[in-house]
Amino acid sequence: MGRRILNDALRTIVNAEKRGFASAQLQPVSNVMASFLNIMKHRGYIKDFQVYDPHRVGRITVELQGRIKDCRALMYRQDVKAQDIEQYRLGALPTHQWGYVVITTPNGVLDHEEAIRQNVGGQVLGYFY
Template identity: 75%
Template sequence: MGRRILNEALRAIVNAERRGKATVELKPISTVMSSFLRIMKDRGYIRGFQVYDPHRVGRITVELQGRINDCRALTYRQDIKATEIERYRLRMLPTHQWGYVVITTPEGVLDHEEAIKRSAGGQVLGYFH
């Protein structure tokens, strides 16, 4: 159920970007979604996000920047080794120059560059570019 929630949230972000909106509100929320958005913020794809009332259903308000072309969450389980991350990135992302694959590892939720630095494999959550 968690990956479906993440996928619906990422699709809402893409749709809002295509319509030229400045913000989008996401409901329901999860901790994985917050980690995914933190990576997007650190890499400069969104301006910021705020979490409201995380103990109940909650909501996240995301400030968009206009840089996102596409972002998706994998709804199936995709295990990946640390040595296969670069090959997977080249296969999934449309260009070699930008975009990130987000992986959940034993060290937390990381993008592909951090996972390669720490040589940590895990499960692919999704990607954005």
């Protein structure tokens, strides 16, 4: 188990979106994955998700909305300072209008807007748009 768990889960979501499925099953479960999905839900990219049996292998069922074009997890967690978050976002995302960069900070897992608002830096987990 490594960082590839999050990347595999996000690729499963993107593939299910492209095929027009209403939901996707993600296995195994991690707390970082649940935090990432919570940000996606809060920003309106997925409808809802349920975590089943998180203490064992477990699974997550994600209800899709059809808004996700791409989402990726970085295999290397890149450090980013609070003042450099906006410049990183401009380089990582294809447009200025939509999309979010997800960052793990001392205050928890946040998207780039919350991290700028709280003036904290951290490590970039991934992005979605």
